[in-house]
Amino acid sequence: MFSFLEKHIKTFRHGIHPGDYKETTKDLKIERMPFADEIILPLSQHLGGPSKPIVKPGEKVFRGQLIAEATGFVSSNLHASVTGTVRAIEPRSHASGRMVESIIIDKDPFSPQTLFNERTIEWEHLSPNELLDMIKWGGFVGLGGAAFPTHVKLSVPDGKRARFFMVNAAECEPFLTSDHRIMLERYHAIFAGIRICMKILDAEKAYIGTEINKMEALELLQSAIPADLPCEIVPLETKYPQGAEKMLTEAVLHKEIPSGQLPIDIHVIVNNVGTVAAIGEFFQHGQPVIERVVTVTGPGIRRPANLMVPIGTKLSDVIEYCGGLHEHVRQILYGGPMMGSAQMVLDVPVMKGTSGVLFLTDHEVVPRQEYPCIRCMRCVDACPVYLNPSTLGMLAKGRFYDEMMNYHIMDCMECGSCSYVCPSNIPLVQRFRVTKVLIREKLAREAKKKS
Amino acid sequence: MVFAPQPMVNSYSPTLNFSENENMNTQQPKLLLTTSPFLKPRQDTRFIMWQVNLALLPVALAAIYYFGVSAILIIVACVAGALLPEWLHSRFQSAAISPLKDGTALITGLLLALTLPPSIPLWMAFLGGVSAIGIGKLLFGGIGYNAFNPALVGRAILQAAFPQAMTTWAPHTDLNGFSVLRGDLFALPFAQRSVDAVTEATPLAKMKFDAMITALPDLLRGSTAGSLGETSALIILLAGVYLASRRILSWRIPVSILATVFVLAGVTYWLAPDTQPQPLFHLFSGGLMLGAVFMATDPVTSPITQRGCVIFGIGIGVIVMVIRLFGGLPEGVMYSILIMNAMTPLIDRVAQPRIYGTE
Ligand code: SF4
Ligand code: SF4
Numbered sequence: 001m002f003s004f005l006e007k008h009i010k011t012f013r014h015g016i017h018p019g020d021y022k023e024t025t026k027d028l029k030i031e032r033m034p035f036a037d038e039i040i041l042p043l044s045q046h047l048g049g050p051s052k053p054i055v056k057p058g059e060k061v062f063r064g065q066l067i068a069e070a071t072g073f074v075s076s077n078l079h080a081s082v083t084g085t086v087r088a089i090e091p092r093s094h095a096s097g098r099m100v101e102s103i104i105i106d107k108d109p110f111s112p113q114t115l116f117n118e119r120t121i122e123w124e125h126l127s128p129n130e131l132l133d134m135i136k137w138g139g140f141v142g143l144g145g146a147a148f149p150t151h152v153k154l155s156v157p158d159g160k161r162a163r164f165f166m167v168n169a170a171e172c173e174p175f176l177t178s179d180h181r182i183m184l185e186r187y188h189a190i191f192a193g194i195r196i197c198m199k200i201l202d203a204e205k206a207y208i209g210t211e212i213n214k215m216e217a218l219e220l221l222q223s224a225i226p227a228d229l230p231c232e233i234v235p236l237e238t239k240y241p242q243g244a245e246k247m248l249t250e251a252v253l254h255k256e257i258p259s260g261q262l263p264i265d266i267h268v269i270v271n272n273v274g275t276v277a278a279i280g281e282f283f284q285h286g287q288p289v290i291e292r293v294v295t296v297t298g299p300g301i302r303r304p305a306n307l308m309v310p311i312g313t314k315l316s317d318v319i320e321y322c323g324g325l326h327e328h329v330r331q332i333l334y335g336g337p338m339m340g341s342a343q344m345v346l347d348v349p350v351m352k353g354t355s356g357v358l359f360l361t362d363h364e365v366v367p368r369q370e371y372p373c374i375r376c377m378r379c380v381d382a383c384p385v386y387l388n389p390s391t392l393g394m395l396a397k398g399r400f401y402d403e404m405m406n407y408h409i410m411d412c413m414e415c416g417s418c419s420y421v422c423p424s425n426i427p428l429v430q431r432f433r434v435t436k437v438l439i440r441e442k443l444a445r446e447a448k449k450k451s
Numbered sequence: 452m453v454f455a456p457q458p459m460v461n462s463y464s465p466t467l468n469f470s471e472n473e474n475m476n477t478q479q480p481k482l483l484l485t486t487s488p489f490l491k492p493r494q495d496t497r498f499i500m501w502q503v504n505l506a507l508l509p510v511a512l513a514a515i516y517y518f519g520v521s522a523i524l525i526i527v528a529c530v531a532g533a534l535l536p537e538w539l540h541s542r543f544q545s546a547a548i549s550p551l552k553d554g555t556a557l558i559t560g561l562l563l564a565l566t567l568p569p570s571i572p573l574w575m576a577f578l579g580g581v582s583a584i585g586i587g588k589l590l591f592g593g594i595g596y597n598a599f600n601p602a603l604v605g606r607a608i609l610q611a612a613f614p615q616a617m618t619t620w621a622p623h624t625d626l627n628g629f630s631v632l633r634g635d636l637f638a639l640p641f642a643q644r645s646v647d648a649v650t651e652a653t654p655l656a657k658m659k660f661d662a663m664i665t666a667l668p669d670l671l672r673g674s675t676a677g678s679l680g681e682t683s684a685l686i687i688l689l690a691g692v693y694l695a696s697r698r699i700l701s702w703r704i705p706v707s708i709l710a711t712v713f714v715l716a717g718v719t720y721w722l723a724p725d726t727q728p729q730p731l732f733h734l735f736s737g738g739l740m741l742g743a744v745f746m747a748t749d750p751v752t753s754p755i756t757q758r759g760c761v762i763f764g765i766g767i768g769v770i771v772m773v774i775r776l777f778g779g780l781p782e783g784v785m786y787s788i789l790i791m792n793a794m795t796p797l798i799d800r801v802a803q804p805r806i807y808g809t810e
Contacts, residue, residue, distance in 0.1 A: 018490050097484075174490060246807060259808035329480040337489040344482055364490075365483060371496040371553070372595030376750040377701060381757065385807035390755055391799075408806045416488035423496045424595075430486050 009212055011237035012247040014384045016417045018174050018240055018338065020213050024304045025177045025297045030185055032308045033321055035107050039082045039312035040349040041067070042094050042102040046141040047148045048074035053103055059086045060108075062116035064290055067103055070136065076149045076352075077139035078103070081290035081310040083111040093348045095334045095341060102349070105312070119286040128200045135200075138288040139352075140279060144168060144179075144243070144272030145335050147353030150279070153269060154200050162201040162269045166252060167194060167208040169217070169273035170236055170243035173336025176356040178293040179273050181306045183210070183217035187224050190273060192280030194231060201269055206231040207252050208273070213238040240338055241415040245270045247384055259411055274355070289352055296322050300329035300359025309350045316346040318357060330365040333358040338416050368425035379418035379428060385411050389418035389428045396431040401439055409435055500554035502699050506690040507561045507745065513686045514679035518569040518621070521632055522679050528573040530560030532580020533605075540589050555594050559583050562602035562745055565680025566738060566785070567609070570621040573637060575613055579605040599792045600749050603785050610785070620653050620676040653677045654736045656781040658728060670735035677737070684735040691744035700748040703760040708743040709734055711768025719776060739771060742784035752792045759795075759802035766791045766798075 044050035051068035061067055061080040068078035084107040091099035123131060132151055140150035156162050167190065171179040183190065194206045210218050212235045222233045234252050236242050246257050248270060255266045263270050274293060281287055290311055297304040302323030309318060315332070319325060333340035334354050350357075379389035387408055395404045409432060418428040514522040537556040560580050567576055583605025591597040610617045653676050654665035669675050670684055680687070695702040716730035733739070747753060747767055754763050767787045774783025 018492075250807075256808045259806060261808070325480060330483050331485070331489060332482060333487075333489060335487075337487070339487050340489065341487065342482070342484050342489070344484055358489075360489060368491065368495070372593065374496055374499075374595055374750050375753070375755050376496075376499070377755050377757070377760075380755055380804065386804040387806065388755065388803060411806055411808070420488045420491060423494055423499055425491070425495060427486075429488070433486070 009235050009237050010209075010251040011239055011242070012250040012384060014382055014386065014417075015239045015241065015247070016382050016420055017238070018420060020238060021174045021297075022177050022180070022213065025175075025295055025306055026180055026214075028177075028181075028304070028306050030178075030181045030293055030306045030308050033310070033313065033318070035082050035113060035310055036313050036317040037107050037109075038087075038314065039080075039084070039105040039107065039310065040092050040102045040314060040347075041078055041081065041105065041312040042092065042100045042349065042351060043068055043078065044094070044100050045078070045147060045311075045351040045353065046076040047146065048072070048076065048152075050101065051075060051078045053089050053101075055086050055103065057086050057088050060084075061086055061105060063111075063113050064116035064118075064286070064288060066137070066288075070149075074149055074152050076141050077137060077288070079139055079288045079290050080105060080116075081312050082107050083113055083116075084108040093345050095343060095348050095351060095354070097341075097344060115285065115287055117286055121283045121286060123196055123199075123283045128202065131196060131200050134283070135279060138279075138282045140275060140282075140289055141352050142272050143274035143278060143289075143292055143352060143355065145339065145353050145355050147351070150271065150275055153271065154197060156201060156264060156269070160264050161267055162264060163204050163267040164253065164269070165194065165198050165201055165203040165206045166248060166263075166268055166270045167206065167273050167276050168243055168245070168248055168270050169208055169210040169214075170248060171214070171273075172211060172238075172240045172242040172244075173338055173340075173356070174240075175297050175358050176295045176336050177297070177306055178295045178355050180214045180217055181295075182274050182277050182293055183214065183221060186277045186281070187221055189277040189280030189284070190221075191224070191226055191229060191231070192283065193276035193278070194280075195229065196279055196283060197269075197271065197276065203269070204230065207234050208232070209234045209236050209242075209248050209252050211236050211238040211242055240417065240420075241384060241413075244384065244413055244415060246413065259408070292350070292352060292354070294318070294350055294354055295356035296359075297356065298333075298359035298361075299363065300326050300332070300361045301357075302326060309354075311352055312349045314347050314349055315343065315357065318350065319346065325359065326361060328362040329359050330362050331360040333360065338420070339414070370426055371424035373422075373424055373426060376423060378421040378423065382417040382421045384415060384417060385413060387412055387418075389422075389432075393418075393426050393428045393431060396428075396435050401435060401442070404435060405439065410439065412436065497553045499699050500558060502694065502697060503558050503745075504554050504561065506694050507558065507565075509686050510565060510680050510683060510690055510741070510745075511561060513683035514565060517683075518679060521569045521621075522564075524573055525567055525569065525571060525576045525679060526561065526564040528576035529564035529567070529580040529583075529605075530557060532577040533557070533560030533563065533584045534580075536581055536585040536589055540593075553594070555588075556584055559588070559601045559605070562680075562741075563605045565741060565745075566602065566606045566678050568617060568620050568678050570619050571609075571613075571616050575609060575616060579609045582608045595751055597751055598795070599789055600746050600752050603746060603789055603792075606785055607789060620656075620678075622676055653681070653781065654732075655775065658732070658736075658781075665732070665736065667729070667731055667735065670732065675736075680741045681738045684740040687740040687744050691740075694744075694748075700744075701750075701753070701757070701760050703757055704748045704753060704764045705743040707761045707764025708747060708768045708771075709739075711765045712739060712772055715768065715772040719772075733772070733775070737775075737782045738784040742771075742788055743767070746784075747788050747791070752795060754795050754798045754802060756799070756802045756804055758804070759798045762798050762802060763791050763795065766794060 049071040053068045055067045063083045065080045067080045084105045087104045087106045092102040094100035136151035141147040294309045332343045412432050416429040533556045583601045587601030587604030588597045694700045716733035720727045770787030
């Protein structure tokens, strides 16, 4: 027992304690899910421009083969996650609720599904720029949920310096255990990934920040740090949103990221632990992002599990593999319950950013009556960036968007802590999301007018 | 560098072995589209309000113990008065939820009753309840929009309209005097007072006008004269601790009020130990405890930041002591809370939290 870990638990101010609900799946080994017959690979699974297909319907593709290329810098490559034939490139349901151009692949039922061009990449001889190109080729995006292209994140802008490489393993979303399992089962890959990222960044030190509800993982990582790797395991308080970049840097380094700036401005680059592990494995086997660990959990699914799912597997196939649904399922979420998104149809595919699928039943999904704000302070005490959600909420209801700018609405990170604690059930963050979109559009319009 | 053996292999059987269970439920259920967060604690505003009512119950029971049937009648009159405009409002506004069920009108009625003297005629108590909700709350636009604590608005109106009735204090008894009416409770509206009831000055009035100090144990137990809820400081304190421990009220407000009063009382005692009472006397006398625990903490009318709450509490404490020491009235809790209620928007402005990542 690493009791010293408990003495140095770090955290940030404010935040909430929603309870973690991780018991169901935290001890379940990652299980490989078989390939489904039909794989749907949306061309836009990441932030930034959609990828451009380089295969045609009817063409045979191999598992791990590049099938769509990044367009521009902030975009990402896409690889076939199964060996088979491209049936079509057509709009299909997407987790965002829209129809998105997707490459549909029919699995070749007779293929052994070995990896295309499996190889070990001798990365020690490569320069940081070559490494970055490899990562770009591999189609890496933030696997924690945001799906921001990793090669963009790892490119330090001119004049800035990345001194610290931070691995975000907080996994503060309730229910999700995929990062937990990755740390327990793939820690070698994590350390390998850290080495590669540190070489790219020329960083001095790495940190792995993990909430202490993952004690086994903390102890394992602590005992497994390679002697020559300047890496520190940081135990964090179990508190939401511990895994937000701003909260993580505040907890680990006691530094705040200045408003409107990025972690790099305080010399930090943050990456999700799943991404880091995937990078480590990519350089070992040459496997790009074609599968990911997904926690399938919640009271609505018969057999909760941590699954290694080929990207593009349909939700309905995942449900079937996990024994089907219980009665009274009312909501199916991609991601965790705090920041995930509700799905309306079952033929949406699992994507690179899908960290979990959560099934909620009528028991958890209770309609709530909205009351007037009683100014109870709970939201103010919860907001991790110290906004005043109560006042912002009233302003948003009255559509006083300019006034909201004075209350720093753009600093809101949409974590949902305020909505969670509000006893009057006011949809605070829901309104803030809309507001921010509208304000951004307005600012863009104004910028256009000026130029 | 050498990679350790991986638990993951990269090729595996391509056969699908989905379960053969015929009855498997993979039908598309009726799904609900909302946006995150999807988790929520069960405590809502209604729950909070009922918790406050629950905490007020022992205070009301203590009032009934000391003032018998008069207390019951006054409480009933105030609550009925408070519910009437709420009920009318909900009938005409067709609000989605009946405000009667959220328990706030009950809190206001109860609190108002607890600030009234035990001999007040019932029609005045009823009128106080009506004006507390009608003027103190609905006129402002309902719960959440009122600037002043409704119960105190009701009391201030009564105090202005019926100064004499509001400052006539009947002595307390215990259960033996349960059925004794403490005054002309059933007086007709605006009729001259007929009976000369037995009266007794409150501890603060005794101190102010007669230089008589009531003993501390009496104050704690509440066996003194005063309004219905002014008497049982200890019970109010315990109710406050309960609410604070359930995080229903912000402990900073009562603590900073009481601390300020204690410090100022300590200073005056230190300056003039012969004429001034012990600091604890100030804490446990008058309406301070009731005001600090149940009225100043009304979330709607108090500041929204922790820092603001401390400023708010200190302000109330200072004004209370100024009125008690220099004012013409023996007690000033009501006015000090109302004054600070008026200051709340200003406090909110100056005590906004610093935004993360800014200086
Ligand atoms: S938590 Fe809700 S009710 Fe409380 S102050 Fe914030 S918005 Fe108002
Ligand atoms: S959603 Fe925005 S306003 Fe609400 S708690 Fe999070 S950062 Fe604060």
